[in-house]
Amino acid sequence: MSADPATLPPEPGVAKPDPVLVVDDLVRAFGGLVAVDVEHLEIQRGTITSLIGPNGAGKSTLFNVLSGFDRADRGRWSFDGTPVTGRAAHRLARQGLVRTFQLTRTLSRLTVLDNMKLAATGQRGERLLSALLPPLWLRQERDIERRADELLERFRLDRMRTEYAGTLSGGQRKLLEMARALMVHPTMVLLDEPMAGVNPALTQSLLGHITDLRDEGLTVCFVEHDMDVVMGISDWVVCMAEGRIVAEGPPRAVAENPAVIDAYLGSRHDEAGGEDDAR
Numbered sequence: 001m002s003a004d005p006a007t008l009p010p011e012p013g014v015a016k017p018d019p020v021l022v023v024d025d026l027v028r029a030f031g032g033l034v035a036v037d038v039e040h041l042e043i044q045r046g047t048i049t050s051l052i053g054p055n056g057a058g059k060s061t062l063f064n065v066l067s068g069f070d071r072a073d074r075g076r077w078s079f080d081g082t083p084v085t086g087r088a089a090h091r092l093a094r095q096g097l098v099r100t101f102q103l104t105r106t107l108s109r110l111t112v113l114d115n116m117k118l119a120a121t122g123q124r125g126e127r128l129l130s131a132l133l134p135p136l137w138l139r140q141e142r143d144i145e146r147r148a149d150e151l152l153e154r155f156r157l158d159r160m161r162t163e164y165a166g167t168l169s170g171g172q173r174k175l176l177e178m179a180r181a182l183m184v185h186p187t188m189v190l191l192d193e194p195m196a197g198v199n200p201a202l203t204q205s206l207l208g209h210i211t212d213l214r215d216e217g218l219t220v221c222f223v224e225h226d227m228d229v230v231m232g233i234s235d236w237v238v239c240m241a242e243g244r245i246v247a248e249g250p251p252r253a254v255a256e257n258p259a260v261i262d263a264y265l266g267s268r269h270d271e272a273g274g275e276d277d278a279r
């Protein structure tokens with residue numbers, strides 16, 4: 001952070017010195033259930049910000065809306081100084097905002113290299129144009145393959161280049177998800193549970209990749225349930241509960257925040273069917 005995060009008041013909606021993403025009044029409801037109701041949120045450029053909260057807090061829904069994979073019922077948001085409310089995912093990717101997805105069954109049937117190449121094809125317009133201009137098309141294909149190979153080497157997946165993605169281990173899949181997101185040279189990446197299903201040996205390597213991205217100037221925002229991971233690498237933590245942001249701040253301050261403790265205990269209380277379960 002250009003300003004020391006410790007100097008910012010740890011309050012929901014606090015203004016950041018150089019926000020790359022700014023969200024106002026975002027509401028997403030499913031029938032009568034308000035899944036997301038965010039009054040104001042700013043994500044500071046060049047930081048690792050994690051989004052935490054109990055199950056059903058609205059984290060994935062917020063990610064889906066901001067990355068153009070779901071619509072909001074209300075609200076405005078801007079990315080890198082440009083209003084992008086309601087903009088589709090492929091257009092956001094071109095502007096530099098991408099999110100990762102868990103590998104689908106279809107992608108598992110493609111090779112690692114083809115997965116990477118497919119991730120570069122957000123630019124429909126250019127591809128149509130280049131199909132009409134073969135030399136341009138060839139050059140673009142070569143550039144895409146070169147970029148894919150650089151990233152595969154960086155993430156130590158180069159030896160798996162021609163293997164089917166479905167044969168990768170849990171940790172290698174997470175590396176591929178991250179590598180795919182970087183194909184479009186993003187400014188900001190939204191990572192969906194980057195550590196889920198990863199064995200401890202690869203966890204350190206994944207954490208290292210995430211901090212490297214931040215150190216290179218990218219903004220990283222991720223949803224994660226593993227609190228050791230959150231506390232270990234986040235510059236800033238945002239906590240949601242029942243669709244709202246209930247706390248944000250540096251990791252330690254958030255961990256000790258009564259609103260956060262309440263959110264987690266409250267959800268356990270609900271899961272316990274009303275019994276007082278404060279473990």
Ligand SMILES: Nc1ncnc2c1ncn2[C@@H]1O[C@H](COP(=O)(O)OP(=O)(O)OP(=O)(O)O)[C@@H](O)[C@H]1O
Pocket residue numbers: 030033034035053054055056057058059060061062
């Ligand atoms: N497509 C949908 N249709 C109906 N309800 C939905 C839909 N998607 C999410 N919800 C509901 O919205 C609320 C927020 O869900 P969301 O998945 O965003 O929470 P989350 O914080 O990501 O939870 P988790 O940590 O369990 O993934 C939940 O009550 C969920 O059941």
